[in-house]
Amino acid sequence: MDTHEKKAPTRRSFLKIGATASGVAAGSLAAPAVLAQSPIVMKMQTSWPASDIWMDFARQYVERVEAMSAGRLKIDLLPAGSVVGAFQVLDACHDGVIDAAHSVCAYWYGKHKGASLFGTGPVFGGSATTMLSWFYAGGGAEFYRELQQDILKLDVVGFLGFPMFAQPFGWFKKEVNTVADVNGFKYRTVGLAADLMQAMGMSVAQLPGGEIVPAMERGVIDAFEFNNPSSDIRFGAQDVAKHYYLSSYHQASESFEFLFNKDFYEDLPPDLQAIARYAVEAASTANTASAMDNYSADLLKLRDEHQVNLHRTSKEILDAEIKAWDDLIVELEKDEFMKRVLDSQRAWVDRVTFFELMASPDYALAYNHYFPGKINL
Numbered sequence: 001m002d003t004h005e006k007k008a009p010t011r012r013s014f015l016k017i018g019a020t021a022s023g024v025a026a027g028s029l030a031a032p033a034v035l036a037q038s039p040i041v042m043k044m045q046t047s048w049p050a051s052d053i054w055m056d057f058a059r060q061y062v063e064r065v066e067a068m069s070a071g072r073l074k075i076d077l078l079p080a081g082s083v084v085g086a087f088q089v090l091d092a093c094h095d096g097v098i099d100a101a102h103s104v105c106a107y108w109y110g111k112h113k114g115a116s117l118f119g120t121g122p123v124f125g126g127s128a129t130t131m132l133s134w135f136y137a138g139g140g141a142e143f144y145r146e147l148q149q150d151i152l153k154l155d156v157v158g159f160l161g162f163p164m165f166a167q168p169f170g171w172f173k174k175e176v177n178t179v180a181d182v183n184g185f186k187y188r189t190v191g192l193a194a195d196l197m198q199a200m201g202m203s204v205a206q207l208p209g210g211e212i213v214p215a216m217e218r219g220v221i222d223a224f225e226f227n228n229p230s231s232d233i234r235f236g237a238q239d240v241a242k243h244y245y246l247s248s249y250h251q252a253s254e255s256f257e258f259l260f261n262k263d264f265y266e267d268l269p270p271d272l273q274a275i276a277r278y279a280v281e282a283a284s285t286a287n288t289a290s291a292m293d294n295y296s297a298d299l300l301k302l303r304d305e306h307q308v309n310l311h312r313t314s315k316e317i318l319d320a321e322i323k324a325w326d327d328l329i330v331e332l333e334k335d336e337f338m339k340r341v342l343d344s345q346r347a348w349v350d351r352v353t354f355f356e357l358m359a360s361p362d363y364a365l366a367y368n369h370y371f372p373g374k375i376n377l
Helices: 011-026 033-037 053-068 086-095 113-118 128-137 140-151 192-199 209-218 229-235 262-267 270-304 315-332 336-359 363-370
Strands: 040-046 073-078 100-103 156-163 170-172 186-188 203-205 243-246 255-261 309-312
Touching (some): 053 073, 053 255, 053 270, 086 255, 113 140, 128 156, 128 255, 140 156, 192 203, 192 315, 209 229, 229 270, 255 270
Parallel strands (some): 040 100
Antiparallel strands (some): 100 255
């Protein structure tokens, strides 16, 4: 487990001091109007390559922040590698090297496995929407703050947004229908999903998105997952594998993580703090609409234009994933913090998913009625 010493003040620490000094000086000496109107610039790096659709999703956040702040808060949005690597954005936020990051919690799983519980943890039956609701209404946000600030001593503030659709089992060069079929594969995933796949007989490499296809071409890995059809088609996944398996329990409850350097965030005027925070919720809705549009269109493009074979993951593999989670949970709960988080998540899913399942009609029944023969569920 990595911890950090409290860092010395950076240039960002002077935002509030400067604002106070300007207020004091205003009574006796008027500051130039241009200074009063200068926007605050937030340097935000993502964990995504410049070409990935998630950069488009990050821009939706930028657009909302800048519009709601009337240009008082500007965001300099940078792709992965511009300042630090894709997996280093948390440390960079803590150190004040960047002001903010757009990433996922699983990317700092190496500091504490509890990070993965905020996106790529066990699936008790709830969706990503269920778990994002737990974060905001079921106590998850306080657990998240406790892990970052109390346990890891990180100088960061963060929020989650955009409940992701359940992620594909991934890309394979041949059909895989049984657990024996994947045994021994070199497979790319991240977070606790790495532990899960290792328990199912695979060896795992945790790689940023931009490194996946080159690793596949060099034979470093022979199967992989990233997240969604749009990212995958932009990576060129269809050029290195032709069997795409959708549906899986390895990462079925993830959301984006919006990270901020704590000093930078707290030094913002209260209204800009509120905009930076609640624009996460606004972007979450926009991201969901964009994902539905693009993911669905790109899935058909993969099938029709690139001759990719689309499959639903077999029940045998899904059952094996659940059993592997069972064994992992026993190990995870040896950590007192993770035991409390998992207890909270189970209680939330037990109650909320009971309602969700009781209230939901059989959508597949209706889909098959109006679009017969499209899919076997």
